[in-house]
Amino acid sequence: xxxxxxxxxxxxxxxxxxxxxxxxxxxxxxxxxxxxxxxxxxxxxxxxxxxxxxxxxxxxxxxxxxxxxxxxxxxxxxxxxxxxxxxxxxxxxxxxxxxxxxxxxxxxxxxxxxxxxxxxxxxxxxxxxxxxxxxxxxxxxxxxxxxxxxxxxxxxxxxxxxxxxxxxxxxxxxxxxxxxxxxxxxxxxxxxxxxxxxxxxxxxxxxxxxxxxxxxxxxxxxxxxxxxxxxxxxxxxxxxxxxxxxxxxxxxxxxxxxxxxxxxxxxxxxxxxxxxxxxxxxxxxxxxxxxxxxxxxxxxxxxxxxxxxxxxxxxxxxxxxxxxxxxxxxxxxxxxxxxxxxxxxxxx
Amino acid sequence: xxxxxxxxxxxxxxxxxxxxxxxxxxxxxxxxxxxxxxxxxxxxxxxxxxxxxxxxxxxxxxxxxxxxxxxxxxxxxxxxxxxxxxxxxxxxxxxxxxxxxxxxxxxxxxxxxxxxxxxxxxxxxxxxxxxxxxxxxxxxxxxxxxxxxxxxxxxxxxxxxxxxxxxxxxxxxxxxxxxxxxxxxxxxxxxxxxxxxxxxxxxxxxxxxxxxxxxxxxxxxxxxxxxxxxxxxxxxxxxxxxxxxxxxxxxxxxxxxxxxxxxxxxxxxxxxxxxxxxxxxxxxxxxxxxxxxxxxxxxxxxxxxxxxxxxxxxxxxxxxxxxxxxxxxxxxxxxxxxx
Numbered sequence: 001x002x003x004x005x006x007x008x009x010x011x012x013x014x015x016x017x018x019x020x021x022x023x024x025x026x027x028x029x030x031x032x033x034x035x036x037x038x039x040x041x042x043x044x045x046x047x048x049x050x051x052x053x054x055x056x057x058x059x060x061x062x063x064x065x066x067x068x069x070x071x072x073x074x075x076x077x078x079x080x081x082x083x084x085x086x087x088x089x090x091x092x093x094x095x096x097x098x099x100x101x102x103x104x105x106x107x108x109x110x111x112x113x114x115x116x117x118x119x120x121x122x123x124x125x126x127x128x129x130x131x132x133x134x135x136x137x138x139x140x141x142x143x144x145x146x147x148x149x150x151x152x153x154x155x156x157x158x159x160x161x162x163x164x165x166x167x168x169x170x171x172x173x174x175x176x177x178x179x180x181x182x183x184x185x186x187x188x189x190x191x192x193x194x195x196x197x198x199x200x201x202x203x204x205x206x207x208x209x210x211x212x213x214x215x216x217x218x219x220x221x222x223x224x225x226x227x228x229x230x231x232x233x234x235x236x237x238x239x240x241x242x243x244x245x246x247x248x249x250x251x252x253x254x255x256x257x258x259x260x261x262x263x264x265x266x267x268x269x270x271x272x273x274x275x276x277x278x279x280x281x282x283x284x285x286x287x288x289x290x291x292x293x294x295x296x297x298x299x300x301x302x303x304x305x306x307x308x309x310x311x312x313x314x315x316x317x318x319x320x321x322x323x324x325x326x327x328x329x330x331x332x333x334x335x336x337x338x339x340x341x342x343x344x345x346x347x348x
Numbered sequence: 349x350x351x352x353x354x355x356x357x358x359x360x361x362x363x364x365x366x367x368x369x370x371x372x373x374x375x376x377x378x379x380x381x382x383x384x385x386x387x388x389x390x391x392x393x394x395x396x397x398x399x400x401x402x403x404x405x406x407x408x409x410x411x412x413x414x415x416x417x418x419x420x421x422x423x424x425x426x427x428x429x430x431x432x433x434x435x436x437x438x439x440x441x442x443x444x445x446x447x448x449x450x451x452x453x454x455x456x457x458x459x460x461x462x463x464x465x466x467x468x469x470x471x472x473x474x475x476x477x478x479x480x481x482x483x484x485x486x487x488x489x490x491x492x493x494x495x496x497x498x499x500x501x502x503x504x505x506x507x508x509x510x511x512x513x514x515x516x517x518x519x520x521x522x523x524x525x526x527x528x529x530x531x532x533x534x535x536x537x538x539x540x541x542x543x544x545x546x547x548x549x550x551x552x553x554x555x556x557x558x559x560x561x562x563x564x565x566x567x568x569x570x571x572x573x574x575x576x577x578x579x580x581x582x583x584x585x586x587x588x589x590x591x592x593x594x595x596x597x598x599x600x601x602x603x604x605x606x607x608x609x610x611x612x613x614x615x616x617x618x619x620x621x622x623x624x625x626x627x628x629x630x631x632x633x634x635x636x637x638x639x640x641x642x643x644x645x646x647x648x649x650x651x652x653x654x655x656x657x658x659x660x661x662x663x664x665x666x667x668x669x670x671x672x673x674x675x676x677x678x679x680x681x682x683x684x685x686x687x
Contacts, residue, residue, distance in 0.1 A: 064646070160546065166632045188446070192457045207549045207631025221529050331415075331651055332437040338647055339434040339457065345635050345643075346463045 029054040030269040033066065033077040035256075038130075040289035047276050053269050070095055074263035078270040084255045085169075087119045087126050088328040097262040098124045103271040106278035109298040113317075117255065118325045126257035127274050128295035130286075132229035133253050133315060133323060134170055135246040137213075137236075142223035147245045150178035153224060154197075159204045161223035163216060166208035168341045169326055170252065171198065174226060177249045177324075184327040188336060195340035199347040208345075217242060228254075230292040233312055237291075244312040250322035255295070358409050358417070365405045369397060404664075410657035415650050423658030430461030433655055464640065464659065471637035474551075475619035478558045479566075482615045483608070485559070486566035490607075491600075493567075494574035505571065508564050516561050520628050523557050524548065527629070549631030557629040558619055565614040573607030574600070613674050617667055637663060 028051075032044075036059045044055040058077070060066040063086045070077065070090075082090065090096045101107055110128060120126045138147050142161060145152060153162055153174075165171050173183035175194040185191060206222055213225050214235040227235070232244040258277070260270050276282055283299035293313050294300055300307055300314075308314050329337060373393065414420045426432045435458045446456060453459045493501045493508075511519060526532050527547040534544045547553060577600070585595045623638025637659070644656030 062646075166627075188456050189451075192455075195457070202633070205633065207633065209632060219528070219530060332439075334647070335434045335437045335651060338643075338652065339431060339461070342430070342461075342463055342643075343457070345632070346467065 027054055028052060028266070028269060029056055030266050030273055031056045031058065031076060031078045032273070033058050033060060033069070033080045035059065035081060036061065038081065038256075038290060040285045043277070043282055043285055046282070047273060051272060051276075053272065055273070067095075070261055074261075075265050077261050078264040078266045079273055080259050080261060081129060081256055082259060083326075084117070084119045084257060085326040085328045087257055087259060090259065091120065091125055092328075095262055096125050096259040097264065097267070099127065099260055099274065100267075100271055103268065104275045104278065106275050106280075109278055109280060109283070109296045111295050111297050113320065114255065114295045118327065119255075120257070126259050127278065128255050129258050129277065130230075130290060130292040131253065131255040131295055132292050133246050133319070134174060134226070134228055134251045135232065135244055135312075137217055137225045137227040137232040137242055137244050139217065139220065139223050139239075139241055140243050141241050147224070147243075148248050150174055150247045150249055152247075153178075153226070154201050154204070156204060158223045160206050162201075162205050163213050163222045163225035164201075164205050164208050165213070165226045166210050168337055169329075170228075171208075171226065171344075172337060172341060173252055173326070174247075177251060178247075180249070183252055183324050184329070186329070186333045186336070191336055191340050195343050198344040202344065202347050229312055229315075230290070233291050236312070246315060246319050246323070248322070250324065252326055253320060253323035254326065358413075361409060362402060362405050365401065366397065369401060407657045407660050407664075410654050411661045414654055420654075423654045424662070426655045427464050427658060427662055430463040430465075431458050432461075433651060434458065437651070467635055467640050468637045468663075471620055471622070474555060474558065474636065475616050475622070477555060478562060478619040479612055479616045481555075481559050482563050482566040483612065486563055486611065487570055487608070490567050490570035490574055494571050494577075496579060508567055512564055517624070517628075519561065520557055520625050523553075523560065524628055527553055527556075548629065549633055551630070551634055553629040554626045554634050554636075557625045558622055561625060562615045562619055565618070566611040569610040569614065570604060570607040573604050577603050609674055613671065616670065620667065621663065 030053055032039075032055055034057065039057075044057070048054060060069065063083050066080065066082060067086065067090070070080065080096075087096070104127065107127060114128045114131070116123045117126075117128075136147050136150075136152070143152075143158070145155070145157075152158070153164070169183075172191070172194050175197050176183050176185055176190060179190070179193055179197060181187070181190045181194070207216075209216065213222075213227055214231045216222055217225050217227075217235050218238045220239070220241075227244070229244065232242075236242045236244065258274050260267055260274075264270055277286070278296060280296060280298035280302055283294055283296035284302045287294040287296075287299060287303065287307070291313070293315075294303075294307070411423050412419060412421070414422065422432065422436065435453075438458070489504075492498055493504045495501060524531075528534065529544065529546070529548070531547070533547060538544055581603070582595050582599050585599045586592075590598065621638050622636050623642050626634050626636045626639055641656050641659050641663070644652040644659065647653075
């Protein structure tokens with residue numbers, strides 16, 4: 001009996017390995033490479049029903065992992081969701097191709113200020129999918145000062161209640177902003193000043209977290225935390241004492257665009273999918289599932305006050321204007337960032 | 349711009365390493381004049397080659413090359429001077445500009461950096477402390493569990509083993525919830541009237557986590573040796589007039605030394621290379637050598653991989669040396685912990 005079971009098990013396993021492409025050759029498909037849990041699962045079902053194109057989903061956890069995978073397995077992906085600053089590097093390395101905007105008529109739904117962004121100045125390669133800001137998530141029961149400046153993260157009153165991001169670009173970036181510099185600076189002296197400022201702050205810092213921050217804040221284990229707007233919304237939903245603010249010195253505004261790899265095998269299907277994801281009702285479904293800011297004007301109209309009256313998800317144009325996109329930093333300058341961040345991590 | 353391919357001579361080095369390994373294997377088989385036993389070992393040997401030997405060769409390859417694949421020793425210089433790579437990457441014209449502004453290397457943050465060495469020394473110190481604490485806690489525990497008159501001994505052994513069925517990361521995250529500001533221990537302390545303490549996100553929390561995770565590796569080798577020990581020996585010592593303390597000191601302790609040595613090895617090795625425990629319990633504020641290497645490999649800048657490899661290689665060599673020293677104490681490998 002055991003033998004038979006194992007024989008069947010082996011056969012089943014082999015079925016997956018054997019090339020059965022012949023049977024599915026007629027099936028149209030599109031290979032999507034995305035962040036985990038970054039798409040309403042219903043969306044792809046509707047897409048398959050409407051177009052008959054089968055969507056294969058694959059996931060990555062960091063931009064670096066995604067870039068390496070794109071380089072070593074050409075042709076594996078047709079649609080990728082990198083972070084904005086990666087797009088710049090992907091263009092310069094020739095990893096992605098121009099999108100045929102004639103087959104993406106729904107691009108007209110995209111907010112005007114997001115067209116021709118810094119990372120893709122002529123808007124040939126990318127279509128925005130979601131966006132957000134970096135700001136301060138704070139506990140209103142513990143913080144009685146107004147949260148309108150990054151300076152509050154250096155306030156000794158909140159010693160041991162401040163959670164920073166264990167992420168070079170974000171933490172260095174907001175410190176640079178606080179000091180009045182650009183978050184894309186390559187100037188050593190400015191970076192050193194930011195590093196010194198962070199070393200000065202270290203005794204007040206409770207912890208440098210990334211994924212743990214939102215849970216710690218929900219549990220009431222901190223007063224102030226540097227946070228992305230999406231994670232902040234998640235935390236605010238679980239704990240009503242939490243609030244989110246983007247300081248007046250300005251911050252980072254990030255976009256996760258959709259791009260098509262240069263080696264894509266199903267480019268036309270990928271364009272159909274991009275167009276589909278820009279359709280107002282679909283963009284609304286995704287926005288309400290992921291709960292990040294939507295770049296889709298028509299979808300925002302559909303969502304109404306739930307969206308427009310929420311300052312965290314829908315910051316005013318004034319705040320957006322004070323924010324900066326992250327640019328790709330070339331390797332020799334990244335070494336400088338690493339060096340100064342290393343000093344912060346090493347400081348006792 | 350960035351080339352991911354290993355250059356031809358990289359494959360040559362790996363090929364030669366592999367060939368040497370196969371030659372050694374064949375020699376071993378021939379010397380033992382039998383094919384049966386080594387043949388059974390061959391799946392394991394394949395495993396070893398694919399997942400241990402080749403990765404080690406890759407680490408060695410990366411640590412002797414720069415990001416373009418050219419031979420260099422700079423990565424090791426970076427160990428001595430953690431700002432070396434950054435200083436070398438600097439544009440000469442930019443440097444000239446700063447010099448004309450009258451700025452020194454210190455002003456630019458490019459003086460000799462001691463982060464790598466200091467972190468290694470700190471890691472060694474933490475590992476040393478961890479080993480000492482584990483020994484002080486583990487030896488008495490093993491001694492009690494191995495005692496023939498102690499009926500609960502086997503139960504205690506099981507209790508030591510059961511937590512190890514769970515992944516160490518989960519156990520460490522569980523430690524976090526225990527030590528938190530609003531955690532279990534703090535609630536208890538408050539109820540008792542002592543008041544809340546800052547238990548998490550400091551060096552002590554990291555040390556507690558390390559001891560908690562590595563204690564079984566100290567207890568079991570000692571327990572094994574003590575358990576197998578011929579109890580007639582201590583009975584004989586007692587009969588000949590030794591008191592309890594002298595029996596322990598003259599008979600039990602010397603006989604259990606192999607277990608102690610292998611316990612020390614098995615705790616010290618993972619303790620030196622600890623990472624992640626320090627991040628979870630130290631809140632990213634305590635940095636061990638393992639964290640430093642991890643950061644190098646997770647960096648967006650591909651130049652850091654080579655430096656990270658050099659740091660790993662230095663660590664591997666240090667561990668090999670300490671293993672070699674310990675092997676002198678326990679040449680038979682009786683404790684069972686020797687590789």
